[in-house]
Amino acid sequence: MKIIVTGGDGFCGWPTSLHLSNAGHDILIVDNLSRRSIAKTLSYESLTEIHSISKRIAKWHELTGLKIAFKNIDVASDYESLLDVVTSFKPDCIVHLAAQRSAPYSMMSAQSGNYTLSNNVLAASNVLRAIERHNRDIKLVHLGSIGVYGYEDRAFEIPEGKTAFTGIDHNNECYTLHGQIPFNPTSIYHLSKSQITSLLNFYSQNYGLDITDLYQGIVWGTQTAETKLSAALSNRFDYDEIYGTVLNRFVVQAQSGIPISVYGKGEQTRAFIHIQDTVRCIETAVNARVARSGDVDVMHQISETRTVKSVADHVAKLMNADIKHIVNPREENEEHRYILASQKFSQLGMNDLNTLGDNLLDEIQNVVNKHLYRIDRACIEPKVKWGKSAKQVSEPVKSEVELSLVG
Amino acid sequence: MKIIVTGGDGFCGWPTSLHLSNAGHDILIVDNLSRRSIAKTLSYESLTEIHSISKRIAKWHELTGLKIAFKNIDVASDYESLLDVVTSFKPDCIVHLAAQRSAPYSMMSAQSGNYTLSNNVLAASNVLRAIERHNRDIKLVHLGSIGVYGYEDRAFEIPEGKTAFTGIDHNNECYTLHGQIPFNPTSIYHLSKSQITSLLNFYSQNYGLDITDLYQGIVWGTQTAETKLSAALSNRFDYDEIYGTVLNRFVVQAQSGIPISVYGKGEQTRAFIHIQDTVRCIETAVNARVARSGDVDVMHQISETRTVKSVADHVAKLMNADIKHIVNPREENEEHRYILASQKFSQLGMNDLNTLGDNLLDEIQNVVNKHLYRIDRACIEPKVKWGKSAKQVSEPVKSEVELSLVG
Numbered sequence: 172m173k174i175i176v177t178g179g180d181g182f183c184g185w186p187t188s189l190h191l192s193n194a195g196h197d198i199l200i201v202d203n204l205s206r207r208s209i210a211k212t213l214s215y216e217s218l219t220e221i222h223s224i225s226k227r228i229a230k231w232h233e234l235t236g237l238k239i240a241f242k243n244i245d246v247a248s249d250y251e252s253l254l255d256v257v258t259s260f261k262p263d264c265i266v267h268l269a270a271q272r273s274a275p276y277s278m279m280s281a282q283s284g285n286y287t288l289s290n291n292v293l294a295a296s297n298v299l300r301a302i303e304r305h306n307r308d309i310k311l312v313h314l315g316s317i318g319v320y321g322y323e324d325r326a327f328e329i330p331e332g333k334t335a336f337t338g339i340d341h342n343n344e345c346y347t348l349h350g351q352i353p354f355n356p357t358s359i360y361h362l363s364k365s366q367i368t369s370l371l372n373f374y375s376q377n378y379g380l381d382i383t384d385l386y387q388g389i390v391w392g393t394q395t396a397e398t399k400l401s402a403a404l405s406n407r408f409d410y411d412e413i414y415g416t417v418l419n420r421f422v423v424q425a426q427s428g429i430p431i432s433v434y435g436k437g438e439q440t441r442a443f444i445h446i447q448d449t450v451r452c453i454e455t456a457v458n459a460r461v462a463r464s465g466d467v468d469v470m471h472q473i474s475e476t477r478t479v480k481s482v483a484d485h486v487a488k489l490m491n492a493d494i495k496h497i498v499n500p501r502e503e504n505e506e507h508r509y510i511l512a513s514q515k516f517s518q519l520g521m522n523d524l525n526t527l528g529d530n531l532l533d534e535i536q537n538v539v540n541k542h543l544y545r546i547d548r549a550c551i552e553p554k555v556k557w558g559k560s561a562k563q564v565s566e567p568v569k570s571e572v573e574l575s576l577v578g
Numbered sequence: 579m580k581i582i583v584t585g586g587d588g589f590c591g592w593p594t595s596l597h598l599s600n601a602g603h604d605i606l607i608v609d610n611l612s613r614r615s616i617a618k619t620l621s622y623e624s625l626t627e628i629h630s631i632s633k634r635i636a637k638w639h640e641l642t643g644l645k646i647a648f649k650n651i652d653v654a655s656d657y658e659s660l661l662d663v664v665t666s667f668k669p670d671c672i673v674h675l676a677a678q679r680s681a682p683y684s685m686m687s688a689q690s691g692n693y694t695l696s697n698n699v700l701a702a703s704n705v706l707r708a709i710e711r712h713n714r715d716i717k718l719v720h721l722g723s724i725g726v727y728g729y730e731d732r733a734f735e736i737p738e739g740k741t742a743f744t745g746i747d748h749n750n751e752c753y754t755l756h757g758q759i760p761f762n763p764t765s766i767y768h769l770s771k772s773q774i775t776s777l778l779n780f781y782s783q784n785y786g787l788d789i790t791d792l793y794q795g796i797v798w799g800t801q802t803a804e805t806k807l808s809a810a811l812s813n814r815f816d817y818d819e820i821y822g823t824v825l826n827r828f829v830v831q832a833q834s835g836i837p838i839s840v841y842g843k844g845e846q847t848r849a850f851i852h853i854q855d856t857v858r859c860i861e862t863a864v865n866a867r868v869a870r871s872g873d874v875d876v877m878h879q880i881s882e883t884r885t886v887k888s889v890a891d892h893v894a895k896l897m898n899a900d901i902k903h904i905v906n907p908r909e910e911n912e913e914h915r916y917i918l919a920s921q922k923f924s925q926l927g928m929n930d931l932n933t934l935g936d937n938l939l940d941e942i943q944n945v946v947n948k949h950l951y952r953i954d955r956a957c958i959e960p961k962v963k964w965g966k967s968a969k970q971v972s973e974p975v976k977s978e979v980e981l982s983l984v985g
Contacts, residue, residue, distance in 0.1 A: 285700050340741075369772055
């Protein structure tokens, strides 16, 4: 298959590109390298060294003989170039991963929030429009977020996609309708992902596009079978307050002799998946042939749910570290039921996803150990706060964090 | 009350500003005059002559002694200036009307679609953020669109806001949740409005903002009690294929001796409201004191629903004109049940809204008669087409409509 991977230089995109290339697909990466510019602006660098995209691609070719093409295009702002690439490369499938993916980043300032909203929504809009205009048979696989549902206490299993609901109207007429459960995103990033779902529905329903939306959990792990082949192919390892995810941070803290910092009670439940399974699931979704129903095919891309506390306990025990509860910088529900359906990937044969108990922590420890000298302890403490009690301003905020935004 | 009206130079915004000023409120219009620039770019001008915003405001002051302030700010792209204005003017309420409001405009090209999406979503985002950052007690009244629901055949009454639904999960557990019926917008414009609803929910739920969202029907009529006072205060009258609404177009056609053109069967049902009632409803919403529930207060701002055909019949009979069914440029459901709850405005005492039978057509006929010499027949025929059967391209579309976008 000919596949365009947008965001193919990023944390999920790079290993996905290699994995799909290795599986025999013809890959074109489309990326504006925004993750690299944001890292520079924030001065929060990946623990692992990230080689330039040209070096990465050259090394992949040297090691495997496989070619990956690359186009530097800002998918959100440059529709013409995107359409040029789609019409000339003629992909069978577009894996759309191009997005600003950090919730804390989206809550830093007006600029970072609006950048996240417009960048993510317009990138998806342009990709959908390019498919609609050029060839409606191109399959679209979008990487969404399981965080769109929010974290209310829910006693039922959240379905994958639409389900039937019964209501009673003002005239006591009973009716049935099909829809997803209401989203309740708790950051502008997650809001942008929920807005993309309405774009996907729009193009699916009005133009019959073939769309799979993967609602992914928090990704842990760093390397995949392919990125391990050479240091030049290494994937990102983010552990800072903005882009770092919870497990990375815990392991860095444990390895550096700092107590593991749990935000609030730690009874927040989250869904997780290992990066190796991310690339396998995306491959499975790319290959899956689902009868087009006019509905987006929503799949929960997760291996398990766990409380943050249980993740901390797991790391603390394995690495003999202390745990410290700190004031939660996010105003969020710290105790709630959270049950997610995950039948669809099972039905496609993905029954062997890795869980935290599977010794894969060794790999993270190795990564951290190898790069101990690069650890910047100052970047771990949470400085971005959000929610009702976050400070308001009575005067114009010239001092609000200003970012020279990419894109 | 001190009230900021964003989009206060537009078709709904200008008469709203005058009406609220006349009612004794202190009005600040914030507008980037984008509707005027788009009219120039499209070469589709209002049938009535529109005076400059400064002349409008000066004439209002001359006639009534009342002052209206004006700031030229692009609310979607200039958050700093918006926040400056909010912190210095210290409004009690913001009536947020600033948006690109034409569905056909949003479907013209990639540029016009993305402009509509980003302009409308970011304008709402900035207004919400300014309230959240400066003073969470500022009431927000947003003018939404009843079109967000789409036009599926629905046998039940669509509720105003959230309602209770019952579902059964994968483990046969029965559960109840509260939400709105799923939106099914059929244009990028309506999609942008549905995306604004998720922004409103986000700020309402996470920061407790006091938000009323008015889901408005198609507006007819031109003048209100205040805009009638002088030609310099005249409101817009759009009848072109992009911004013109169905009733205006019908009257212009009938008056010019052209057959009234009905898109398709004409059994499409739509909701309507007269511009005089728009400004009264907005005033009522501004004054209403609803206990904050954490939910956005959704109100259907409509006076009646009718099929397009029945509107055409009404005009044809009154004006002795012919009707011609033309190929529908929009792929849409041309026959469907469409029942909208509208209890909330009734409960607030608005039981005397005008319907099409109320002789108000005279006013439109007068407007059209007075400006017969300005009618541009070429602008009526629909040229923007959308839906599954709209032409696709096999090569990059350099010829796609290019617009020098405002803002």
